[in-house]
Amino acid sequence: MSIAMGSMGSMGSMGSMGSAGQPEYGGLPLNMMLVDALIRTRGGIVDELNDTATIKPVYPPIDDPNNMALWAPSVRLHTSLFDLIAPLRFSSISATPGNPRPGAKLDVGASREIATLRRPSDAEFYVFFGQQLKLMESWAELRDERTCEILTQLTPQFAFWDSIGQLELDRRRWTGELISLALAFASFVEMRFKHALSVPRPVAYSRKIQPIIPTPMHGSFPSGHATEAYMVAHVLESLVPSGWQASLRPQLQALAARTSINRTIAGVHFPVDSQAGQHLGQSLAEYFVCLCTRDARWSASPPVQGGWYARSYNPLDVGAGNQDFDPAILDPGSLISDPAPSSLPPPSILGWQWIMARNEWPATAPV
Structure with a gap:
């Protein structure tokens, strides 16, 4: 889920x-x-209507980002989601004699890469994931300890983010909407990767896995929880003023890692799924921040304003199937800086949402 x-x-x-x-x-x-x-x-209570228009509304300017304040949150989400998805191009990568590991790729337009994920080749598949199952056996020993976390993290972890970052969404509703937008965007993209890569869930390889939650009815690789957890972590780190970042970043990153590992403990994800999700989530977050801040006069670091790091993940580049999830091995990627204006849509709607959320945070973090 x-x-x-x-x-x-x-x-x-x-x-x-x-x-x-x-x-x-x-x-x-x-x-x-x-x-x-x-x-x-x-x-x-209504007398006869003698006039056809007793109220004369003022028509707002066409496609003015300030009109976003007029709409319901769900309308803002779908409107902004269109601007995030519109520039994207998704393509599958077939296996070749030179590279037998198939994959999928996400680009902006035809040439500006965001992320590439590959799965093991047909010949490597069962050996690789058989080794991953052995790692899952050791993680399963923590089920008693982590059950409450696993169950409460089935849905977005707002309570956990609030515990770390004092989101206080009753007062910071625009921040809440921005996070919901980031989650929705990540969900759309990760599902496309899951479909293309079509990696079966752990329970398909062994009857002894016995997950403690229902196995989701979509592919295992990449992990959606990892993708979204790392995306939210980076978006929040980029949104808050610099006075907040030093204390927030390590805790948000640690939470993202723990959330990802909990899915392996639950029995619904291989460790390698979380590694792929971390790569995808980080690059999607940087792309998201890029589109939101191009007209917001706010530099996110890293990377520089106007860019993101394109990342490629092939599990067998890291090691054999006995490689556990390690947040420290995130591919630094190749910086895609200052995309050509023609390759990205006008960011006014996204910029408006970013500024509304950014203005909810004081410059100095509470002690």
Whole structure:
């Protein structure tokens, strides 16, 4: 299950049921008693309409980013999500005699790489993941200790991020919306990679894995939890003022690693899935920050404003299948700096959301 479920509305749909189990529309229970009451009330208080327009609204400018303040959060999310996805190009990589390991690649346009992931070749597949299963056996010993974490991290980890960074989303709602946007974007991209790479889940290799949570019905590689956890960590590190970064970064990175490992302990991910998710999440986060800050006069470091690091991950480049998840081996990547204006859309909507969130953070972190 992706941790972006809540941000995508899957969990929110539960709120569409009224207190008596009645469906809701526009915040009102849909029952005939209320509908009849509204009809009768209007008939009793509204005089005959002699004029056709008693209110004359002012039309906002076309495609003005400030219009985003007029919409519901779900509308802002989908509007901004379009601008994030529109420049992207996804392609699969077939195995060749020179490189028998197939993969998938995400670019901006036709040539500006964001991330490339490869899986083991057909000949290497079962040996590699058989070695990964042995690592999972050792991690399974921590199930008693980590069960509460595993269950509470099925959905986005806002409580954990709040515990570290004092998100206080009642006061920082724009930050909450920005994180939800980052989660939704990561979820879209990771699912495309999962489909292309189509790596079976651990339970498909052994009946002794016996996960303690339902196995998600999508591919194992890369890990969605790792992708999204590392994406949120970098977005928050880039969003907050410099006075916050030194104390936040190590804790956010440690939380992302622990969240990723918990999925292996639960029995639904190989360690290598989290390694791939870390690579993908970091590069997606840098691309996200790039699009949000191009007109926000705010430099994210690393990387420099206007760029991201393109990363490539091939699990067998790191080692054999007995290689455990190690956050320290993140590929530094190749910096893609100052993308040509024609390769990226005008960032005004995303920039508006970034500034609204950025303005919620004081320059100095509380002691």
